[in-house]
Amino acid sequence: MDAQQQFRTSLTTLLDKITLLSKSQLETQLKGFKPAEVHTIEFIGKHQDVNVTKIADAMFVTRGAVSKLTKRLMARELIERYQKPDNKKEIYFRLTPQGRGVFLTHEQLDQEFQQRDQPVFDQTDPVQLQTVLAFLDRYNQHLDHEIEQHHLQ
Numbered sequence: 001m002d003a004q005q006q007f008r009t010s011l012t013t014l015l016d017k018i019t020l021l022s023k024s025q026l027e028t029q030l031k032g033f034k035p036a037e038v039h040t041i042e043f044i045g046k047h048q049d050v051n052v053t054k055i056a057d058a059m060f061v062t063r064g065a066v067s068k069l070t071k072r073l074m075a076r077e078l079i080e081r082y083q084k085p086d087n088k089k090e091i092y093f094r095l096t097p098q099g100r101g102v103f104l105t106h107e108q109l110d111q112e113f114q115q116r117d118q119p120v121f122d123q124t125d126p127v128q129l130q131t132v133l134a135f136l137d138r139y140n141q142h143l144d145h146e147i148e149q150h151h152l153q
Helices: 003-029 035-046 052-059 063-075 097-122 126-149
Strands: 079-084 087-095
Touching (some): 003 097, 035 052, 035 063, 035 087, 063 079, 087 097
Antiparallel strands (some): 079 087
């Protein structure tokens, strides 16, 4: 197996293990929510003036898919839509108090997962970690370019 294959296999295995370790807590504390719903709530909770296009771009899905998703979240009273006084054309989303509760639960779980994994980061040489992060950034930029070239976003 060459280095690229080994990297991709290791990364996939790593993400699978993170998912396995997190899944039961997420399913218990966010019961009744689909991952896409939680990710949308998280995105809206972390950003201002969020519209369908921003969500679609961030989640790598179509605007139509986001439109359906936001309608479902509005029906569940987790998000609400609003318009700015100076721009009645554009529709934005924000969390309702109930949506904020889901957001805070997810944030708490993220903190717990980060604490669980902190010992590995504490034992890793900062220079090595920066090298890995620089590589991942370069790889992400490459994938962004490929996505753009293939008109996937």
